[in-house]
Amino acid sequence: MARAAVLGRLSWRVADVVDIVEETSTARSLILDVPDWPGHRPGQHVDLRLTAEDGYTAQRSYSISSAPDGGRVELTVQRVEDGEVSPYLVDVVEPGDRFEVRGPVGGYFVWDPDDPAPVLLVAGGSGVVPLMAMIRTRAARGSPAPFRLIYSSRTPGTGVYRQELRVRAESNPGLEVAFAFTRVPSTATDAGRRRVGTDRLRESGWPPDLGPTCFVCGPTGFVESISRLLVDAGHDPARVLTERFGPTGG
Template identity: 60%
Template structure:
């Protein structure tokens, strides 16, 4: 993309809601068809703007879940009970509605093959969303960069993209490990505790291999994970984080 185009203003556009996918009881994916999408890189986000009848507006940022190669734009939104925008997106929005957005935004929490690896992705809850875009991009470009995803969720029911990730995990190229912190189904073979130093040591590439690490999740999760990785000897400059706080939504 030309630099001039990159420097141009990100203008608001109205995207048609093509499809809604209930991922879990609290998480929904929104498939959109923006008329003038300039393309994005895996890990970027968009700004969404809602307007009430009296002109009142609310804006929030949401990670892009779809890969750049997908023919549509997908956002995945977790409903925050005391939120203002996420309950609307998760409950009220219907196919055929239009959603105002602008983007893509952000250029650091981004992975593309030229950045190399080995790649370690660590997700807490709905923090898996931008990492899903990276995994799908990895697959779409048939990358040979070794990749692992460590995904922490409270229970199997709360794992976003569960079937898709299970299918990916069954394939050889992508190594996916789950840890279920509150409730594990009978016969569960994965981990069953919060991510700690020991678990990270077991799952991550050795620090000597200089893995590139992306951590996304709630603030406390990201803080604990990034600190533990630094303690294990990983280079701080190779650890990219994206945090969402108690508010947002």
């Protein structure tokens, strides 16, 4: 298992918002400049702290979506209805704004770019964010590890990175991308348009005997379901790495 190179104290650093990409009507990517950023590994996250004028603070954790690139760090944030922090990040923040981050955090749900083993990525909704960091790192590093992504979202319009994923699937050798939609009109005939189950994991994933590393990220129910199906299909539980996004008013 990968061990993190998170050493010493993680101090709060000021992050400048330098650019914003509107991903969907409820999600956006914030491109940050973080001076003295120590670098990160794909799959890690940051703690983000907002401070109000009276000193009140709120902290949340957000996955990093970018490959390591100096002090440039990209977060993709999905607005949680009735949340405290995510509506601010999605609806209010503009380039030039600043807040604090500390990290990178997490040394378990991390892909090692030096590992040539096949990789299966299974994303539910905004769970694709840390997996995107892995896909981007793979490309940036020229890794030959074969990657397959199965990305489940409610509808095509609610998925993030769709254009970039299409382009990468065409241009990044060894990367295959399969979309699944859980809420589309019943008249849809596209075979891909259904909930991810055993069949889809077999068709679009890897056979267990290839020894792939599986990264599963999404809402709790999705991760519970997919990880159980993978283990039932014969994957080594120790190679099914999970990250669950609880519905927690972020």
